[in-house]
Each structure stands twice: as C-alpha cells, then as structure tokens.
C-alpha cells in the first residue's frame with residue numbers, strides 16, 4: 509500500500525466536552541464533528557500532562573513526561589527521537605506550523621522538520637505590507653491569534669513548498685482557544701450577547717479572559733453568571749477555530765489530499781472554567797483539563813462513524829503514525845504507547861492511563877509571589893499531582909500523600925471522593941500508579957532552556973499574560 513500523507517493537528521487548550529461530537533449542547537464545532545463522523549472518535553482520550561511543552565512532547569515522542577523530561581524548562585533530550593525525525597529519515601517531506609514558542613525550537617520540538625514555521629513570531633521587519641494589514645485587522649477587531657496565517661502558510665507550502673516526490677507530514681498547532689479569549693469578528697460576541705454584557709462587569713470578565721491566572725494572583729472570584737460569560741468567550745474562539753479547521757479540510761479535499769491521508773486531531777490539554785474553583789490549565793488533574801478530544805480519520809483502515817471507548821493517550825499518537833507509514837517496527841519500541849489502530853480492535857485489552865502535574869509555577873504567577881497570598885499560591889502550584897485511571901475510575905495522588913478517587917461515569921463532576929467507600933478500587937489504582945512511577949521515573953538530564961528577555965516578553969504578550 510502507498511504510504512499515506514500524515515496530518516497531525518493539535519488544538520491548544522481544547523477541552524473535549526466543548527465539542528458537539530463529545531455531547532456539548534451548543535453546536536459550535538460542525539466541521540470537527542464532520543471529521544469525527546468520517547473516522548473514529550475516542551471518547552476516553554487523556555492528556556499526559558496539563559500544559560503545553562510536556563503534552564506536545566508526549567504526542568511527538570510517544571513517551572510520558574517523566575520519560576521525555578520536557579518538564580519545567582527542560583528541552584527535549586537529543587537522544588529521544590521525534591516522530592518527524594523518523595518520517596524525515598524514511599523519505600517524508602516534513603513541515604511544522606506552530607503558534608507558541610513552547611512547541612518549537614526553544615524546546616527542541618522542531619527537530620525532524622524540513623520546514624518549520626513559528627507563526628507566533630509574527631511578520632518580519634521586511635514584511636511591511638503584511639504588518640500594516642495586520643495592524644488594520646487588529647484595529648477593526650478582525651485579527652485572530654494565528655489561525656488565518658497558519659492556514660495561509662500551509663496552503664502556500666502545499667502549492668510551492670512540498671516536494672511532490674515524497675509523501676508529506678504536517679504538524680499543525682493552533683492556539684486560538686488559549687487565552688486571551690478574543691475571537692475575531694463576526695465570531696466575537698456571537699454567544700456573549702449585548703444583553704448579557706450589559707448585565708455583568710465586562711472589565712472583570714475581559715481581565716480573566718485575557719489571563720485566567722489573575723484569579724489566583726489577584727484573588728478574583730467569579731459568580732455563576734460571570735463564569736457563563738467567560739465560557740461564552742471560550743466557545744466563540746472554539747467556534748472560530750472550527751471554522752478554520754473547515755477551511756483547512758476543504759482545501760485538502762479540493763486538492764485531493766485528504767482521502768489517502770492519515771489525519772489525527774487532538775488537543776494538548778483542556779481548560780478549567782471555574783470547576784473546583786480552578787481556572788486556566790494548572791495545578792489540577794480534574795477532567796476539564798485532562799480529558800481531550802481525539803479523532804482519527806484514515807478511510808483506508810478506519811470506518812466512518814466509529815466510536816471507541818477504549819482509554820487512549822497522547823503517547824498513542826506516535827506508534828499510530830509509525831504503524832500507518834509502515835516504518836521499521838523497531839522504532840515503535842522507543843515509545844510506551846499503543847497504536848490507536850490496536851485500540852480499535854475488537855479484543856483490545858483495556859489499559860490504565862497515567863498523567864502528571866509537575867509542580868511548576870508559571871512565569872506570570874512567580875513574578876507576583878511577594879504579596880500576602882504568595883505562600884498559599886506557591887504551595888498550590890508546587891504540589892505535584894499524578895493520575896491513574898481506567899475508563900470509569902480515576903485516582904489523583906499528590907506529593908503530600910493525599911488521594912482522591914472518583915467514579916467519573918456516575919460522578920463526572922468529581923464531587924464524591926470514594927477512597928474510603930471503595931477500598932478495592934482505591935488499592936488497585938494506587939498500586940498501578942506506584943508501579944508506573946517506579947518503572948518510568950528516570951533522572952532528568954536534559955539541558956534547560958532560557959528565554960531571552962525579548963523572547964519571553966513576546967511570548968507572554970502573544971499568550972495574553974502581559
């Protein structure tokens with residue numbers, strides 16, 4: 509069989525339960541829903557980590573964060589191969605399009621790409637007309653956080669950049685669902701209507717939508733109505749991104765590049781919108797940030813309308829791509845994941861999944877630790893967390909030896925801690941977690957990266973933290 513083109517789409521900060529195909533009541537994702545209907549939808553897909561660098565490193569290497577070491581400010585170790593390196597070595601033309609410094613060169617996740625575009629950097633000084641047009645779009649409220657430019661670059665690459673003698677691998681990272689939440693017109697205020705805006709403190713909502721970490725540093729508390737307003741702004745960004753995904757898919761279809769391709773769509777992590785008093789994607793392993801969408805479209809192998817409830821994870825993406833491209837099976841041995849095709853088999857054995865929060869303090873929070881809440885916030889962020897879960901039960905353990913056990917099927921909001929009520933389940937998941945930690949923890953030897961003052965400023969500004 510001819511080797512397929514491979515398209516891996518990662519949507520930053522997209523929680524699964526905000527997609528209509530995952531049961532969300534507001535129909536905001538018609539294009540992603542269509543993709544899911546044309547392939548397989550994994551209802552139990554989970555992040556390995558809940559922030560950008562470790563989660564992406566898991567997708568691209570097939571390893572858990574404690575194995576690939578891309579935690580805190582550590583780069584990917586040079587002895588760990590990326591999926592792009594495998595494909596490049598095996599005759600693929602590889603290209604990456606990313607909208608965050610932490611998915612690129614800074615962290616070493618650009619490795620193996622023949623062409624790599626850090627879209628978040630904006631336009632160079634020589635691109636005067638583009639810069640002027642962008643300023644005009646910003647002024648009129650029609651500029652986005654990179655999705656349009658990303659699509660333009662992809663379309664241009666497919667037209668003139670791609671060496672057609674080779675199959676291609678595209679790694680596409682969109683960031684528009686990440687704060688600052690300010691969708692371009694006409695998506696802005698599509699759900700947060702004028703009437704609703706007149707009834708709330710919009711300055712407060714926009715402050716949180718720009719940077720939800722202010723809820724921790726400034727001790728902001730949101731009412732139910734305010735959380736609803738914030739959710740509307742999040743949904744507007746998702747609805748816009750869905751529109752851009754539709755544009756990308758239409759383009760691929762028009763060029764007859766989709767039918768023979770393997771397409772995977774997922775997210776690095778979700779987003780808290782007030783659940784458990786939490787905002788952003790930090791210091792938690794609750795469902796809003798670990799449960800992610802995962803869609804596999806590959807008409808040659810996967811039937812339309814396939815739905816799988818098998819527990820799957822970021823680490824499964826790497827072996828899936830290697831299997832579909834028929835690369836040397838020995839390559840798969842570097843990862844600990846299982847190919848998604850295997851999870852689709854009738855007799856697939858259900859696995860236990862794992863995730864971790866490494867106990868880091870984000871730059872924005874660290875810079876504000878001197879106030880009266882400093883010590884409490886520091887403790888909250890530096891408390892490490894680990895998750896082990898099956899499709900129904902989930903255990904969260906922390907570095908202070910506290911445990912929470914939930915039946916996520918009966919109690920999706922994770923309100924009733926069952927540690928004492930269900931000791932057998934508790935012991936089983938605790939033992940699984942301990943043996944996973946014993947077998948995977950290795951010394952962190954990777955080189956750490958440091959932002960230059962200028963890069964850090966640009967990066968934080970692009971993400972709404974400045």
Ligand SMILES: [Zn+2]
Pocket residue numbers: 520521559560561776777
């Ligand atoms: Zn992210």
